[in-house]
Amino acid sequence: MRFRARLPPGGRASLLLFGPLVLAVGGPVSAQTDPRALAIIDEVDRLWRGESSQARVSMAIETENWSRTLELDSWSLGTEYSLIRVLSPAREAGTATLKVDDEVWNYLPRVDRTIKVPPSMMVGSWMGSHFTNDDLVRESRLIEDYDIIISFEGVREGGAGDGQDVWEFTMTPKPEAPVIWGKIVQEVRKADRMPTWARYYDEDGELVRQMSFSGYREMGGRLVPRTMTVEPSDSDERTVVTYHELTFDLGLSQDFFSLRNLRARN
Amino acid sequence: MTQAWGRLWWRIAWRNLWRNKRRTLLTASALSFGFVASVLMIGLSDGVVEQMIQNGTELVTGQIQIHDQEFLPERGIHDTLGGSDGIDLAGLLAALDEVPLVSGAAPRVYGGGLVSSGDETVGAILMGIDPLREPNVSAFAENLVSGAMPGPGQILVGDQLADDVEVDVGDEVVLVAPAADGSLGNDLFVVSGIFSLDTGLMDGAYALLGLEDLQFLMALPQSRIHEVAMKVDRTRDSNAVAEEVGNAVQSMAPGLLVQPWSEFLPQLYFFTSLASASNLVIAGMIFGMAVFGVANTMLIATYERRREFAVVRALGTARRSVGLTVVCEGILLGAVSLAAGVMIALPLMAWIHAHPIDLSRWVGSYSMMGSSVRPLVTVEYSWDGPIFSGLALVVTGLASALYPAWKAVRVPPADALSSR
Numbered sequence: 298m299r300f301r302a303r304l305p306p307g308g309r310a311s312l313l314l315f316g317p318l319v320l321a322v323g324g325p326v327s328a329q330t331d332p333r334a335l336a337i338i339d340e341v342d343r344l345w346r347g348e349s350s351q352a353r354v355s356m357a358i359e360t361e362n363w364s365r366t367l368e369l370d371s372w373s374l375g376t377e378y379s380l381i382r383v384l385s386p387a388r389e390a391g392t393a394t395l396k397v398d399d400e401v402w403n404y405l406p407r408v409d410r411t412i413k414v415p416p417s418m419m420v421g422s423w424m425g426s427h428f429t430n431d432d433l434v435r436e437s438r439l440i441e442d443y444d445i446i447i448s449f450e451g452v453r454e455g456g457a458g459d460g461q462d463v464w465e466f467t468m469t470p471k472p473e474a475p476v477i478w479g480k481i482v483q484e485v486r487k488a489d490r491m492p493t494w495a496r497y498y499d500e501d502g503e504l505v506r507q508m509s510f511s512g513y514r515e516m517g518g519r520l521v522p523r524t525m526t527v528e529p530s531d532s533d534e535r536t537v538v539t540y541h542e543l544t545f546d547l548g549l550s551q552d553f554f555s556l557r558n559l560r561a562r563n
Numbered sequence: 564m565t566q567a568w569g570r571l572w573w574r575i576a577w578r579n580l581w582r583n584k585r586r587t588l589l590t591a592s593a594l595s596f597g598f599v600a601s602v603l604m605i606g607l608s609d610g611v612v613e614q615m616i617q618n619g620t621e622l623v624t625g626q627i628q629i630h631d632q633e634f635l636p637e638r639g640i641h642d643t644l645g646g647s648d649g650i651d652l653a654g655l656l657a658a659l660d661e662v663p664l665v666s667g668a669a670p671r672v673y674g675g676g677l678v679s680s681g682d683e684t685v686g687a688i689l690m691g692i693d694p695l696r697e698p699n700v701s702a703f704a705e706n707l708v709s710g711a712m713p714g715p716g717q718i719l720v721g722d723q724l725a726d727d728v729e730v731d732v733g734d735e736v737v738l739v740a741p742a743a744d745g746s747l748g749n750d751l752f753v754v755s756g757i758f759s760l761d762t763g764l765m766d767g768a769y770a771l772l773g774l775e776d777l778q779f780l781m782a783l784p785q786s787r788i789h790e791v792a793m794k795v796d797r798t799r800d801s802n803a804v805a806e807e808v809g810n811a812v813q814s815m816a817p818g819l820l821v822q823p824w825s826e827f828l829p830q831l832y833f834f835t836s837l838a839s840a841s842n843l844v845i846a847g848m849i850f851g852m853a854v855f856g857v858a859n860t861m862l863i864a865t866y867e868r869r870r871e872f873a874v875v876r877a878l879g880t881a882r883r884s885v886g887l888t889v890v891c892e893g894i895l896l897g898a899v900s901l902a903a904g905v906m907i908a909l910p911l912m913a914w915i916h917a918h919p920i921d922l923s924r925w926v927g928s929y930s931m932m933g934s935s936v937r938p939l940v941t942v943e944y945s946w947d948g949p950i951f952s953g954l955a956l957v958v959t960g961l962a963s964a965l966y967p968a969w970k971a972v973r974v975p976p977a978d979a980l981s982s983r
Contacts, residue, residue: 407750
């Protein structure tokens, strides 16, 4: 398609809207992946696996041409299921997104229709933000699609993890993995297993976007980064996600994440 | 005196030429045939090129477009004419209508979005159009499979797109498009019609709706459009008209970029330039082959006249003059062939031009460089083809006479007379 709406470059991220996970284990593990890296990731992951959560989130989007803030309600179960509903602004209130496994549906209250996002639009922006639809889906597949090694270990100066003992994981796509990124590098603090930043590179090794985490604090009884910022590297634009409320163990079942529930207004 | 002398040698050359009528006629026929082939081939090639340009520009793009200078190649939603201030659309269109040779000007808004019906959703290029002006520029209105151009609240889709989302005229579709204010525009539209331009790109991806409907969906004010496409009657005027359009509109908003098709369809332009260049190469080859055939004939003709050359040389004629007769003979042969060729080529061209040969019955239509090509064999008149071929023909006659002339000059009078 020749036409390209001005959307931020698409890609994947471990989107916190669906549970504050760093990485999620699932599917076959390649021999290329460092077993130690896997063990750490698995340990982090175990904290959240199978958990349900609910969050009240604000998403502030700044672009060259406009800025706005969305207030969102989100529910998730593990990494497979999530449901997000827009509370404000009024023009989009009630708009909702359902993610089940690899598929994403949008509910549009203005026309009272549910639309399944087609594969060609998965790299499109989610609600005008610097997240893509693909970000919602791909989170649960990182280990299936990437070989992961520990590329740095020790005390790092500067940045969000200043003076902290950290691991740096480098993920390179497996030969036939259907992914967009050429490389993902992510830093995690050793002490509390909290992510500090993740950088996304294209196939030519150019930095495409950076995600940074901050405001670590207890929410819903767990330590989480309260704020996450996504910045495409070719502009001054950004999307900042901030958690206002976060609760775990709601006992949500898979039935909650249904198309019927997607349409239901609160 | 020199004039009389010159006329004399031409006359001798002319008589020599007709000494062996059959041979001369055969040689001249070969040259005429080469000329006709060359003219016809260039004409046909020009016809194909002209048709490609027309097909490439008349479907959607038009021959001239105005954009904001930032619009291409990213086609950003915010890069409207005049930037975020927009432009006086009515004034702009009025000014364009005033430009002579512009036979249509259509404003457009573009957006990327989803077209959805029931469980089917596909990505589409949304094009906001003025349903009254659009038919003057693009071919959508002429290629409706069913229904009509879109009115308010209506949408026109390509036949492949209609198949993909399983809709027909009168059905409802949902459009979802990222809007200029960052929101997600969405609304219901009724399918007013289905078009088929016979190119997968358009038929599978384009959806047309009213300019104001799309502006509203994408939260753009009515003064903001992405493009004005214009039609020019003869594609070859595009560059000149684009310049006039530029002069007419430049003061209306900053950053306006007016381009003829050769700039916004560079692949098509490259291909057509390549076709024109290859014409010359092929014509060159035709005459290159003719040179050797004609040279051979003339060489034999000069050998037959060895004794004559020896006699005139012995009587005191300068070498130069002997050579000149042969060269004159070659030029005259070329001129005769040219006259015959013109008499054959012109009626033939006129006939094919009036009765294009439609090959679509055998090969169907195909698409090339994004433009649908109907295999219609036609010729395009231009002076370039005949003039180039004619020159090439006379040069061929001249060139093929040079070697025989040189041989004639070198005939030693005594030897030629004494032996045989």
